[in-house]
Amino acid sequence: GDSVTQMEGPVTLSEEAFLTINCTYTATGYPSLFWYVQYPGEGLQLLLKATKADDKGSNKGFEATYRKETTSFHLEKGSVQVSDSAVYFCALSDSRGGSNYKLTFGKGTLLTVNP
Amino acid sequence: GAGVSQSPSNKVTEKGKDVELRCDPISGHTALYWYRQSLGQGLEFLIYFQGNSAPDKSGLPSDRFSAERTGGSVSTLTIQRTQQEDSAVYLCASSPGRRTSYEQYFGPGTRLTVT
Numbered sequence: 001g002d003s004v005t006q007m008e009g010p011v012t013l014s015e016e017a018f019l020t021i022n023c024t025y026t027a028t029g030y031p032s033l034f035w036y037v038q039y040p041g042e043g044l045q046l047l048l049k050a051t052k053a054d055d056k057g058s059n060k061g062f063e064a065t066y067r068k069e070t071t072s073f074h075l076e077k078g079s080v081q082v083s084d085s086a087v088y089f090c091a092l093s094d095s096r097g098g099s100n101y102k103l104t105f106g107k108g109t110l111l112t113v114n115p
Numbered sequence: 116g117a118g119v120s121q122s123p124s125n126k127v128t129e130k131g132k133d134v135e136l137r138c139d140p141i142s143g144h145t146a147l148y149w150y151r152q153s154l155g156q157g158l159e160f161l162i163y164f165q166g167n168s169a170p171d172k173s174g175l176p177s178d179r180f181s182a183e184r185t186g187g188s189v190s191t192l193t194i195q196r197t198q199q200e201d202s203a204v205y206l207c208a209s210s211p212g213r214r215t216s217y218e219q220y221f222g223p224g225t226r227l228t229v230t
Contacts, residue, residue, distance in 0.1 A: 036221075044206065045221070089158065099165055101146070101212075103158075105158035
């Protein structure tokens, strides 16, 4: 079945540091890929997505590129802020032509950014 | 507009009792999903509704778990004879459910503690 593997945390960075959170996936079809973020005390929010190979999703300074050849969707940000401290989840969805877009999530990576 | 709401936000119950968790999706969203977030298992899919039908119940962990959706809107997840391993945060998400628009919007979750 489908699966997502992301780097284990926690990740601790200083403000303005470069961030990479690795994510690789296994899927039999052609999934869409997502990064979700969960800020402390809040619900899951979609951060960015990519629906086909070589697409780049971007939002709030974060970027991730759908790499089919390496089955990866690594999250990057050039300069993190304290406000980026959160848990980040990589996820995939493959409806296989139907209407069920259920998400398969990675385990999550806790990011802490210190001033 | 209003987002996905869930109630109660917190529920503490004794082992063996039944509980009902409620989800109010975004108006007009035809697709509704339940997920469970626990420390040991991460984020897991439970069940998918399209309208009032549940074509995918594959994530329900046992026959103690059931869910229904009425009027293409509100959904209730019921856990009978709760066990300690049912303790988790139960998340609901809704989506327009269209091929061109399938992004899921998550509610804040219900934290269930079984004592």
